[in-house]
Amino acid sequence: MDFGFTNTEWFFGTMIMDKLNEIYGFQVVVNNLGNFAMGAVLTLEITFFSILIGMVLGLIAALGRMSRMKIINFISVSYIDFFRGTPLFVQILLLYFGVIPLVFDATPVQAAIIACGLNSGAYVAEIVRAGIQAVDKGQMEAARSLGMTHGQSMRFIILPQAFKIVIPPLINEFVMLLKDTSLVSAISAHELTHTGKMLYASTYQAVWVWGAVCVFYFIMTKVISMLGDWTERRLAT
Amino acid sequence: MIVVKNLHKSFDKLEVLKGIDCHIHQKEVVCVIGPSGSGKSTFLRCINRLEEAQQGQIFIDGEEVTAPNADINRIRQEMGMVFQLFNLFPHKTTLENVTLAPIKIKKMSKEEAEDIAIGLLRKVGLGDKDHVYPSQLSGGQKQRVAIARALAMQPKVMLFDEPTSSLDPEMVGEVLEVMKNLALEGMTMIVVTHEMGFAREVGHRVFFMDEGILMEEGTPAQIFDNPQNPRTQAFLSKVL
Numbered sequence: 109m110d111f112g113f114t115n116t117e118w119f120f121g122t123m124i125m126d127k128l129n130e131i132y133g134f135q136v137v138v139n140n141l142g143n144f145a146m147g148a149v150l151t152l153e154i155t156f157f158s159i160l161i162g163m164v165l166g167l168i169a170a171l172g173r174m175s176r177m178k179i180i181n182f183i184s185v186s187y188i189d190f191f192r193g194t195p196l197f198v199q200i201l202l203l204y205f206g207v208i209p210l211v212f213d214a215t216p217v218q219a220a221i222i223a224c225g226l227n228s229g230a231y232v233a234e235i236v237r238a239g240i241q242a243v244d245k246g247q248m249e250a251a252r253s254l255g256m257t258h259g260q261s262m263r264f265i266i267l268p269q270a271f272k273i274v275i276p277p278l279i280n281e282f283v284m285l286l287k288d289t290s291l292v293s294a295i296s297a298h299e300l301t302h303t304g305k306m307l308y309a310s311t312y313q314a315v316w317v318w319g320a321v322c323v324f325y326f327i328m329t330k331v332i333s334m335l336g337d338w339t340e341r342r343l344a345t
Numbered sequence: 346m347i348v349v350k351n352l353h354k355s356f357d358k359l360e361v362l363k364g365i366d367c368h369i370h371q372k373e374v375v376c377v378i379g380p381s382g383s384g385k386s387t388f389l390r391c392i393n394r395l396e397e398a399q400q401g402q403i404f405i406d407g408e409e410v411t412a413p414n415a416d417i418n419r420i421r422q423e424m425g426m427v428f429q430l431f432n433l434f435p436h437k438t439t440l441e442n443v444t445l446a447p448i449k450i451k452k453m454s455k456e457e458a459e460d461i462a463i464g465l466l467r468k469v470g471l472g473d474k475d476h477v478y479p480s481q482l483s484g485g486q487k488q489r490v491a492i493a494r495a496l497a498m499q500p501k502v503m504l505f506d507e508p509t510s511s512l513d514p515e516m517v518g519e520v521l522e523v524m525k526n527l528a529l530e531g532m533t534m535i536v537v538t539h540e541m542g543f544a545r546e547v548g549h550r551v552f553f554m555d556e557g558i559l560m561e562e563g564t565p566a567q568i569f570d571n572p573q574n575p576r577t578q579a580f581l582s583k584v585l
């Protein structure tokens with residue numbers, strides 16, 4: 109009998125499995141792997157669409173914040189300050205129960221995406237602004253001296269260079285956002301944390317259930333950071 | 346061709362240009378010399394309005410650059426500028442650095458712009474470097490690409506702000522050589538420089554600036570061999 113294990117290892121391995129199977133919490137986790145996975149998928153969905161909204165809003169708000177037009181500047185600064193200066197949890201409650209119902213009848217997941225997207229946009233705006241300001245001032249001057257408009261200089265010269273600079277902080281923001289989506293369990297969007305809450309309520313296996321939830325979150329954030337590192341390496345030339 | 350009238354420029358309370366008047370002719374090469382902080386760069390940057398003057402007027406071929414309604418983007422196309430720190434676009438190849446403005450601003454076709462760019466790169470001695478990124482070039486090569494980039498817009502005037510000051514000594518010559526050839530072709534040039542040899546040999550006129558004032562101007566022979574203003578004498582005794 110040779111499966112690459114020594115007899116002793118084999119013995120302990122099966123013994124650990126037997127012991128684990130006697131534990132109720134372990135069974136809860138194993139039997140609900142599908143539910144965890146479904147929750148994780150919804151977490152990813154909320155994160156993905158929030159990132160999309162956040163990137164678009166963030167770019168607009170960053171440019172608006174640097175605009176010389178007073179009204180645009182004021183709107184951008186107010187937006188950024190509000191969403192960075194108040195808790196995301198409260199924003200979710202305000203939007204879901206207060207503001208969004210005035211406009212349309214949103215599902216919890218839609219409300220979650222809107223709230224997280226708006227919130228993320230404010231942070232992305234500051235990241236993008238820092239990135240643009242990190243591009244050497246001489247670049248804008250060289251572009252303008254050739255006769256490019258401010259807009260052309262931004263589009264062809266500044267933003268492409270800022271893009272590389274902002275990748276690491278943006279990835280960091282995406283990781284934070286993914287973790288922060290756990291807050292939308294408060295409005296019953298059935299994402300990963302909500303799955304945990306339901307399972308915990310029916311089993312009281314706190315360590316096993318929440319431990320498993322952590323493992324799922326950890327895998328997702330790890331994958332995002334690895335994708336980020338990979339992109340960064342590809343763009344570093 | 347370039348007329349400057351009573352140009353004043355301040356940064357907050359600091360008055361940097363205190364009323365500059367001058368007239369630069371077509372095909373003329375004017376070298377601007379003077380101590381650090383005297384306002385040479387500011388003067389040059391006011392001409393293409395990278396800095397906004399508070400008072401005074403600048404005309405290029407009779408068109409007022411300083412007019413509030415001037416089409417500055419079009420006017421800038423007629424003035425090439427070369428910077429001390431090159432300011433090449435690091436995310437673009439040498440060729441793209443030169444073709445970008447003609448393609449995006451003049452709406453030139455890519456083929457035509459590349460033809461012109463390759464010709465210009467050859468002219469500055471970099472015919473074999475078109476697909477290289479700026480980070481792979483030496484300082485002297487970068488500055489020659491920057492000159493080609495400015496020339497690609499077919500400007501009437503070239504403004505140089507200490508184009509060799511950040512170069513290693515052995516690379517100064519190759520850049521000055523390119524500038525000299527440009528002058529021989531009849532380009533109108535304003536060159537802020539500490540290269541007195543270049544000013545004497547290539548310049549038609551030399552401006553000595555100090556404390557925001559055009560203290561003295563004249564032919565290189567007048568300025569270098571027989572300066573009248575004591576400030577000019579003091580400055581030259583330090584640098585020559």
Ligand SMILES: Nc1ncnc2c1ncn2[C@@H]1O[C@H](COP(=O)(O)OP(=O)(O)OP(=O)(O)O)[C@@H](O)[C@H]1O
Nearest residue numbers: 356359361379380381382383384385386387388507
């Ligand atoms: N953007 C700015 N804001 C405030 N002060 C400035 C600015 N640019 C230049 N100055 C000041 O204006 C004065 C003239 O500067 P300028 O760069 O024109 O001098 P310069 O003759 O080109 O000197 P150098 O030979 O060192 O390049 C200096 O005292 C400088 O500190």
Ligand SMILES: [Mg+2]
Nearest residue numbers: 385386387507
């Ligand atoms: Mg200077």
